[in-house]
Amino acid sequence: MSTETAASRRPTYTPDSLLEVAVSVFNDRGYDGTSMEDLARAAGITKSSIYHHVKGKEELLERGVNRALDALNGSLDEMEALPDAGELDRVEQAVFRAVQILVEELPYVTLLLRVRGNTEAERAAQDRRREIDRRLAGFVERAAAAGALRADVDPHLASRLVFGMVNSVAEWYRPQRDLAADDVAAAVTQLVFDGLRRR
Amino acid sequence: MSTETAASRRPTYTPDSLLEVAVSVFNDRGYDGTSMEDLARAAGITKSSIYHHVKGKEELLERGVNRALDALNGSLDEMEALPDAGELDRVEQAVFRAVQILVEELPYVTLLLRVRGNTEAERAAQDRRREIDRRLAGFVERAAAAGALRADVDPHLASRLVFGMVNSVAEWYRPQRDLAADDVAAAVTQLVFDGLRRR
DNA sequence: TAGAGTAAACCGAACGGTCGGTCGGTTCCA
DNA sequence: TGGAACCGACCGACCGTTCGGTTTACTCTA
Structure with missing residues (x-):
């Protein structure tokens, strides 16, 4: 501009x-x-x-991870603005949107997910990421408290596993070769909520 | 010795x-x-x-990742020896065992999962890992062909997502702090096959 | 419209420092 | 007394960064 x-x-x-x-x-x-x-x-x-x-190598890292963190935080804000009634809906939305953003901002989210804690900038990114994970876990816990989730799996563990699956998409997804973002998001959401077993 | x-x-x-x-x-x-x-x-x-x-730094990497690869390959051999009847059982076993081994050999599997392709040793590790992923995907595809899995999710995609969830355990699991390996393995298996939704 | 002036974009050479690795020893114990 | 375990000093190569300067694209003015 x-x-x-x-x-x-x-x-x-x-x-x-x-x-x-x-x-x-x-x-x-x-x-x-x-x-x-x-x-x-x-x-x-x-x-x-x-x-x-x-300014240097580290600024490139910082800009890269912040782009991912800003996108993720933005979608969490939207999610929190959703009506308090549909706690299960909120989790479903969170999973779906997380995949969407991961694909939209694939390189930046990939970079974020691989950050170690070697420098100050990396530790700052890890902190911001942990805060995001905490907010996501909060959604799952609220849905569990509302009785919308199965009771035999700890919500905290479930949250880690679900968003572990979501984040694992960054390991293999290639825009040209693979399905559209929404198709992957739909598959993840279906798997997460209804499982792999035939019914 | x-x-x-x-x-x-x-x-x-x-x-x-x-x-x-x-x-x-x-x-x-x-x-x-x-x-x-x-x-x-x-x-x-x-x-x-x-x-x-x-001999040097790279030998340490090579030994580390090979320890993980050998353990994973060993369990796959056991899995393939299972009777051909229970295709769904085989996948369930594969998921459960994958978590077990990941926890048993946590540091080595973690190292393996983070390998880039910068040196010859790293590329060799990636190749061996891809072969393992292929065998795991084979189990899922056989179960799908036998009609044991839901038909609306591509087996190849399902395999990536499921073992993506499995591998994500390495990102947070700490032996002392967290659940026993079998409890995590059970949670993963339940989530993968029956989903998060309350029934 | 020629030409002076300006600032962004870029370059080659070099800086101090750290890297993985080597070498010639010394210590320690069976 | 011999070999395993270890050490301090050092090597060439490469690291991220800096510096002084050149090129390029554009504007302003006579």
Whole structure:
């Protein structure tokens, strides 16, 4: 809007377009396994040019994970605005939306899910992620308290397992090759609520 | 058995006991994020002493992931020896056993699940893992072909999701703090086959 | 419209530091 | 006394980052 000139013909980098390249390489080789030289090669510019756009390697990680965290938090806000009546509906919505966002923001969520706690930025991301997990677990617990879920599985454990399944989609999903996001989201939701067994 | 002397009083390292320390640090900081100095500090010996026990950093990774792969392959062999009649039983067994092994060999399986493809050893591990995933998917497909599973979810997708849930246990399970392995395995199996919904 | 001026985008070379790994020993115990 | 276990010093390579400078695209002015 401001930095890029009117003609969009020029293939120059903005912090955001560089981020896209960087996150892709991070997901390929792992953050620690990626050198600035790797990033430069993938972007088609030199190592030093990267520093014209961002402060350093860690800023790229921070921007990447925050994009995922913001998207996830946003959808949780919507979910909490839902009427208090349908506690089971809310969990179903949460599962479905979680898959949708994971697919929509696949590279960024993938990066987030793999963060270790080696630097301050990574620990901050882990903290924000834990808060999200806590809010999701809250939905499951409220549904359990309302008697909408089976009683023989601990809600906290169930929440971990369900969103573990959701997050595992990031390990294999490829936009072109695989089903549409909503089809995967539907399959996950069906499996989570009604199981694999034939009825 | 052979390398360690009779008196077990001496806290000297064998390749295996060193591996245990190394894998723990790998899981903490990530393989690429772990320096030999980190390993030395955690083991209480110097960097150079590590090379008395193993050839290098990559051998530690290789030994670690192979321990997990061998355990998983072993249980798959048992599973394939089961009678051809109970196709649904076989899948149920596979899920249950997968959780058991994941917990039994937690650090090694965790390491395996996080392997990227940066070196030859890592790519070899990924190949062996993919073969395991293929065998597991085969069980699910056979059960689906036998009409034991719901027909509205693709068996291949179902397999990915189910074992995605299984593997996600490695992200949070801590032996002391959490339920016994069999209890987690039972919860996963129940969720996978009968779902979260109250009946 | 030629040309001066400007700022973004980019580059090559080099920095101090850390990496995985090697080497020539010393210690310790059977 | 011999070998297993270990150590301190060191190596070349590579790491993330910095620096001084060049190129490029565009605007302003005479």
